[in-house]
Amino acid sequence: MTSTTRRPARLALAAGAVLSLLAVTAGCSTAGSGAAGVNGGELQNADADKEIQEGDRVVTYLSQSPDADREAIRLFEEANPGYKVTMYTAPGTSYQQVVTTQLAGGTAPDVLRTFPGNGSNLAVVQASEKGFLADLSDLSFTSRLSESLRSVMVDGEGRVVGVPMNSSGIGGMYNATALEEAGLSIPTTWSEVLQFCADASDAGKVAYGLGLKDAWTGQMVPYALAATLVQDDPELDAKMAAGETSFADSEWRDVFAKYLEMGEAGCFNDNPNGTAFSTVQDELRAGDTLATVGLSLTIGATLTGAPTGTEIEFAPLPATDDPAETRLSTGVGVTLSMNAKAADPEAAKKFLEFMATPQVQSVYATASKASPGLEVDDSYSGTQADEVVLAATEQGMVAQWPDQTWPNPRVQQAHFEGVQALFAGTQTVDGLVAELDAAYTS
Amino acid sequence: MTTVQDDASVVAARSVGQPGAAAPGPTTRRRRSRVGIRPPKWFVLPALVAYLVVVVVPNLQGFGYSFTTWDGLSPEFEWVGLDNFARVFDDRSSYGAMVNTVLLTLAVVVVQNVLGLLLALGLNTTVKSRYLLRLVFFLPVVLTAIVTGYLWTYLLNPRGTVNQILGALGLEGAQQDWLGDPGVSLWAVAAAIVWQGVGITMVIYLAALQNVPAELVEAAKIDGAGSFRRLMAIVLPLINGAVVINLMLTITGTLKQFDMVYAMTGGGPAGATETISTVIYKNAFTLLDFPLAIAQGVLLTLVVAVIAIAQIRLTRREI
Structure with a gap:
């Protein structure tokens, strides 16, 4: 083979190598902006086997109480055909660091646990100030927040950015x-x-x-x-x-x-x-x-x-x-917030609205063995600790x-x-x- | 840790080329140049681009951000000159972490190198179980630092295996709250780091020792030199390259130590095991003080870079 015939082959190889590299880097950036990026940190997909149909609207959800959340998610998917919630979990001891890292990197799930009020980096005031959280003020549950609850669910500008799930x-x-x-x-x-x-x-x-x-x-x-x-x-x-x-x-x-x-x-x-x-x-x-x-x-x-x-x-x-x-x-114990960079904000808000309903509040409080965050329905029966609270x-x-x-x-x-x-x-x-x-x- | 091990593997291979080793002759080099694969230079391009994108550009960006108020998220930031670096020197936690990092580095460098050399000397003999023992001492190297950290956390629990063994030996007085006592915890972490790293240090020394000419040692023996004298006057000078490499690898590896400390103590109790790397992590992701964290990161990078450059210069001279 002469050098003349080798040149096109070399060029083809070079082009192939560059394209491969671009594909890899493009893949990285796509993963970073979507739900797949959730896997990039220490989060684990607890719903890896869930069947997602083409056209389904998917909400990624970072859970700290998988047992309590699973029933709530089942009810949501049952009431809203075409919507799927994929649950991820994070280690409890390093939750704040892991999630803050994900939020800063733009790869956090659509819905995640935050903390009420101020004082820690994932508290609603701090997290919202950094631009991590979406405004939920237009959701109907906000009209049912008592004054004391509202005071710890709003950010520095008075926007509601959290849903109280239990206390x-x-x-x-x-x-x-x-x-x-x-x-x-x-x-x-x-x-x-x-x-x-x-x-x-x-x-x-x-x-x-x-x-x-x-x-x-x-x-x-x-x-x-x-x-x-x-x-x-x-x-x-x-x-x-x-x-x-x-x-x-x-x-x-x-x-x-x-x-x-x-x-x-x-x-x-x-x-x-x-x-x-x-x-x-x-x-x-x-x-x-x-x-x-x-x-x-x-x-x-x-x-x-x-x-x-x-x-x-x-x-x-x-x-x-x-x-x-x-x-x-x-x-307030578990507070749920929406990532400001949620892939499907409308679906995420729909899910959060559902989580605030009396039906889910009852299910969640019962399963998490905690007192409810908002009003509950008749199916709820409190624990001894709830009675004390x-x-x-x-x-x-x-x-x-x-x-x-x-x-x-x-x-x-x-x-x-x-x-x-x-x-x-x-x-x-x-x-x-x-x-x-x-x-x-x- | 991966970097250290990878570097170490390369270095171990290079150590074989010390005095006494069969150097490749000119014939071998000529044959290689004739029949070996000669890839075009642009084949390096994909790796080079990947390195630039993943390592060089983020480092340069970080360096640039260290002079700004960038908060890790917002696209808007202001230029503040050296203010962030001034804050590093005003920050008390930075001082404590620097002291801890230096102490940890000193402890690991000394103990790991002494132990590694002793193990290598012991296993560079004709003892029958030497291959098995080499494997046993090298095994911790293949574990990840996080796994090693959690393993040692379990062992060093107040009611853990270490205290149980001490109790069984009647050494109740030696039982400690290994990870909970600020006076002990840093050294407990150092012990775990040494446990994991001593295998690779041993291998580097072993590779060098196997190239020390036996006739030189034998001649010294005939001349009446004792074991210690032979070690100091014959062996150590001949494995000086390996000593330099091991020292530098342990220094740079421990200066940037994060994962083992984080897994074992999280920097506690009360900051007693906080290192520069854990402080950077906390400032960035717990306190969301990115400007301070980035400035600390730049300073750490500079310190490690200076030492790495020194390593290259010393290694070139000695091997």
Whole structure:
């Protein structure tokens, strides 16, 4: 073969190589802009086998409660032929980072879980400010939002960007079976809490499991105590925002002092900083740990895999010696929002509207073993934890989770690290509240 | 980690060409040039374009963005000069992460190289199980860092295997909250990194040791040199190239360490194991402070680049 005959072949090869490369890069960009890009991160397609017909309108949905969502999705698809919802899941421990990465990269699912109010990077105010979330104000469910619900579902410009799917309280989750075996009862005053810890220790049990290796769990006890000690002042948020008070100048000091007091009283397991939350759940299921302070909506997940007959009872964590003063820390749990870059915005909105209906709210609350976010239909029957949340709400003895009004995610981050440092003995209460104030004003 | 291993494989192959190795003669080179495949130079084009698109352009973009207020999403941003870099030096978490990264790097470099060399020396003998042992020590290298991290998290749990073994040996006093005690956790992470990386370090040393002329060592022995003297005066100078390569690979690999730390501690407790890479990740994706994160990333890239260039220069001189 002469060089003359080889030249066209070389050119053809070169053209082929360049075209292949362009095809690959084009494929990448297509994947990045559509639902297929969802697979690019750590998300897993939980509906890989779902049959999608040509012409179907597909909504990609990032679920954190697949069991609860599956029934809601079935109802939606049944009521709306031609619409399909493909469900993805993300690991719980790194949910915020994974989803924020996907949102920033433009590859997040159409519908995803956010958090109410402000204070974390996936809270509706923060996420909407970054342009991640779509405006849902034109959906009909917004007219059914109470004033308090609306306040944590809107962004900085007052646009509704979230659908409340359930609500939850933060309090003690007690293994009632193990409690009965140990002959102990749920404490209703602060002194009883300390006595409960001593009695549990005498019985060879851990009173309250604490898994600070998963840093987010560190906020549970402070929030539960703050509901009674700090948030009895309805003007507190406004005062803090105006600089009239601060963490250092408020009862937050008492909150962290009592947190440490619980530690010194032997309320928690050894080495909380090295203990994972999953370990705490295992121990609680097994009855080696009698209780933990956490979200009532996690009771269902905690019971999964527990010995048959195990019951978990939910109660507010007292912070004073007057039971009448005890308030319950509550807030919207799962909030759903629409990605501003949703591939089919109309279909995504239709799905969200459906999720806000009383029928789905009932199904979702029942399946997630949490209190409902909006009104429910007759099919709903509440759990013991729901009754506690409802009773506290009716008595006006509730306080919203404090981070929902914190102005930026740095406060929450400082809180997580500060609590770990407190239990490592490398931080004092004074130092911690100073760090929180610095983060608040940063 | 992949980069380190890939680099290491190349390096291990190159180490064979040290003193004592049979260098390819001129005849071999001539034969290769006559009968070998001579692909056209433009065959490099697809790979070059892919490299430019995936590596060079994003790095240059990142460098450019480090002087702006770009928030990772919005197309609008402002030029702020060196403000982001000034913030890096004002940021306390950056200082803590820098100190941790340096300490982690020092620990990993020293321990991994000493252990790797000792293993290589031990397995460069005629002991019968040497091939099996080489395989065993190399096995962790093929695991991903995330898997290794989670594995060690399980082992180092307060009630995990390590503490159980210590308890069974009657060493209760040595039991620790390995990943929960800020005074211990960084070293626990370092131990896991060394466990995974020591195999590749061993292989590089082993490749170099197998090319040390036996007659030189024998002559030194006849002259009365003891084991330690032979190691210091004969062996180490002859495997100097491998030493340089291993040092640089462990330094650059640990300076940019992220996955193992993230899997084991997430940077905790209370920032005790935060490295520059985990701080960059948190600033970008937890706090959404992209300008600060990008500036930190650029600085890390520059530090690693300087060390990588030093590696190339030293390697060229020594091998």
